[in-house]
Amino acid sequence: MTDSILKRKDGESEFDHKVRLCLSKLNKEIDLDWSEIIDYLKLNCSPDHLRKLSYAYKEMTENLHNKQVENIEDEEILDKLTQKKLELQMERVKLSSTKNEINKWVRDQGRSELFYEQYLEILSKRNLPEVPNYKISYNVTDSDWVLNFADIHYGKELKIFGLEDELLAEYNVEIFENRMWDLLNQVLHKVEKENIKHLNVFNLADSIDGILRMSALQSLQLGIMDSQMGFADFMVVWLNELSKHVYVDYYSTQGNHDEIRPLGSSKGDFPNENVARIINWHLESMLEKNPNITIHKNKPLVYVDIVGTKVLATHGQDEKNLQNSIRDYTTTYNKKIHMLLTGHLHNTHTKTVGMDGMQNIEFYQHPSICGIDDYSMKLKKTAPAGATMMKIVRGLGRTETFDFKLK
Template identity: 45%
Template sequence: MELNNIKRDSSETIDDFLLRLGENLATYDLTWTQAAKLLNDECDDEYSESRWRKRYNSYVELKPIILAKYANNEVVQEVRDATVEQRKERIKLQTEKNEYNKQLREQSRAELLEEKIIEAVEKRPTIVIPQIHIKKNNAKRDFLMPIADMHTGVEFCLRGWEGEILNEYSPEIMEKRMWKLLEEFVVINDEQKINHVTLPNLGDSVDGILRMSQLMSLKLGVTDSAIYFAEFMSQWLNELSKYCYIDYYSIFGNHDQMRMLSGKRDEFPHENAQKWITKLIEANLKDNKNISVNNCNEFMYVDILGTKVLGVHGENERNLENSIKDYMLTYNKPIHMLLSGHLHHYHEKTIAMNGNRNVEYIQTDSIIGIDDYSLKLKKTSNAGAKVMIIEEDRGRTVTYNIKL
């Protein structure tokens, strides 16, 4: 066979080509000198015939040993062990890289949120503080007006079986309902002349993103919703302060949690939008002498003319009657009234009496009303709120039900 007809295959390495030539010298009618020329042409080297022949002989000597190892699976196992170790190292590096990227993402989100808040504070409109000093009367009565579940930022239209609207909601509708609540309260205050209200916000001021389905109903982003709500609530409280003195309390809701789509419930329980919403409201109204702004985190415990009121959002309460008993035993504090939101559904029950006061729980109305989730739970009530009169030594005596 002519030398020009013997070529290295494209899939062959130089060593593969060497082995093929060495094993087939007689077939190709080659000498080692000729084989060396073919090998040098392929690798652009000028090795001697002797060097190529020794390289080939080394393979011939090692071949039985290699075959024996393969027969005993020793080589296979060595390869497998090496592969496993390589995979472990790759996984270690990938894990380290993922953790580093996660920390970068979290830091970037935190910095972005901080920048948004600073921008909102710097650009917030000037609120004209009323130059009126409200004095509470001495009638030994007080207003209690809890509000809950505003879910700012969400927009939806919930329809019934025949296409009728069961509930419709948007940031604009939220504002209309809150202004109506203020007007209704002012009328009641003019009638009762109490001039002071304890106003707990029981949480879920913004909608957040707890489920993928919420992405379709969010009109405003989570951060934008929180800033929008803080500005609106500042204006609303400022207007209300023209008619009465306000003790405003804010409580964490589950939708207020700073949770991303991949986050888990209570993963960062103290990182809650309600916290800095309240700080922004407090900054807006710092010069208003008719408003006291309080951030209560997960619980509000206040004394209203001797009536001990505990406020919670409600996502952790399976049975409100048992919750009153459990909280009293755990914290060794008396509770006459437990206020809870969360379910968008009104329900109340008296479970005992304590002197002239009842021991009761009130599952409050919501500003948003029913949505897909509350409808699924079959816990439905119209949007609304309650204005209650608390009297000294008697507890709750009068309740105004306001439909919104």
């Protein structure tokens, strides 16, 4: 113990070393007499002189410390204590906030995983369609085909009356199914006539009607969950039937009616809460063994190269001017766009806004499967239910368009 006290510490000055040994002697921490300390430190004084100096230094330092403590005013002490208290509270708040965020993330992840687990359990009890036991071979060289439909609004039920109370339009789940089977028959007629082996299918969103506002509850035939499951089940069968005749690449975007808006929230508050993603996941799960279908990832913006034609597909709820949108998307993403595909307004509008060699730069706004509804009547822009099919040729872009009218 004595050796460790006597030894000079790292960073300790020579003077501080001498003082520390003298004070240790006074505090009886070392068992040496004053003459031994003088010899150890190589000092030039008498033992009595060193002892007196040590007592004097000890008293002086103690008095100086006490004086400093006495001179600190009560208000200064209070300020320092308050500051320390605030710092401690701040650290506690930071720690609590961190814990809350972690707990929120764990809860959200747990809910999501539970939802998908329960959904998977439901799907496992559903009868899988009889998928083709053969793979359709195709070679995409200089031309390819595209089928587009939009604004299905599955689950919506309505009747539109005219000026003399005549029935102008009607829509419900049964009418939707009839129109889709009619569309399939018309598409297969083109497939057979043109000997088509590959088809890009674009669902331009608003597959269900959703609940954007309380008034929508009056026109819903089904709730959100029933709508998304009913639509997804139907599309599994519909796409599976189509895949028996042609290889299908299926793409889907996200619409405003597909967006989940808890009551009281506004557009865009929950951008990732969109049932189109769940529907897409449903299709993937049910058709994963079908050799003639690829279900591509659901996105708000779908960018696809079709034999050299750069196609950007989106629902269209955020597009105020489609001509400007082509320019803005091209600038924002630094990508060529030859064709912008949209829906949303339930009527057809197409325009060429530029050219790239022999190829048009254009937008094509598509009609709806739903047809006339209360929204289109409000805008005074009505059009019959329909869908489109296009032929895309390398270097020329869209060369043919077939308009399918649906009763």
